[in-house]
Amino acid sequence: MNSVNLDDRHVLTALRQMWERRDPAPADLDALALEAVERAALDDELIVLELLSETLEFENVRGGERTLRFVSHGYEVLLRIVREPDGFRVDGWSTPAISGVARIDVDGRERTTAADDVGRFAFTGVGPGRATVSLAVASDSAPVWATSSFAL
């Protein structure tokens, strides 16, 4: 090996080639990685909606209460929905906190309210109808996050 160049670059290149030969990446690694990417992307797009609790007291003044949990894109939003005489009260809480403006759309009718610095917000007298809640950092900015639609 007298003529062999043993400078750092050559030795590291030789090491790289040696390991590539001795321990090559498995043939199915690309397919596995692409599957993982597909799955993760799907998880990210999917808004997980969970009904955490529900009490139904149809004839009472406070005619029922339920808590919905939405999880997607790294955010979790809890909505507590209470039926009151003048409509629904929706108390919300985002984690991590999205403070700024909360917007609720019920069958095309839109209302906004402030979301405080811990991500809490509340609407009163909304609904009934199909609703979505979205959160933005300012009234004129695009929503950071939005729920899928749910019934009020």
Added chain:
Amino acid sequence: MGAGESAEASVRPAYAVAADAFRSWLDGDRDAMTTLVHAMNPILWHVVRAYRIDETTAKDVVQETWVRFVHGYAAIDDPTAVAAWLTVTARREAWRTVKRSDRVSPSDLDTLEPRLGASPSAEDAAVTAISSAELWRSVLTLPERCQRLLRIIAFDDKPDYRRIAEETGMRIGSIGPTRSRCLDRLRAALTAGETR
């Protein structure tokens, strides 16, 4: 994929191929993900295997690296940094795995045999002319820490010394000298092998 395509990969550095693929993917070209995975997987594999993680677990770690990429790519401000981001993430995941479990086979590396079908190309031979068998024997004479460091450095174009220090328990200032010492020891072992 695998070692058989190392000659092709050597035409253009993987980090450059990865950066272009990442840009295309960000621009909406879904197929560019295949190019990105193809360019980076061999590197991620060796970075993970440098931690003596068994094959099955190493596959999981590489997949987890890609999952983290999907969740965290928005934080990569500069597309040219995508290879470094993936490499660092793979090392972090590998290190977590090592700490979390004992699913590491200490003898794994020592018993690795060359895989048939991934035979060295003429190009490989021309580039190195260092006997692969002799190199392997020489690597095995090095302390484990040297073996790991050399494997990481051999596959990481721009190693992050701070993180390597964190993961190997070495002081950051000692990585450069350790790298030189390990290479010197390897050279000495190669030279000794030559005279045997």
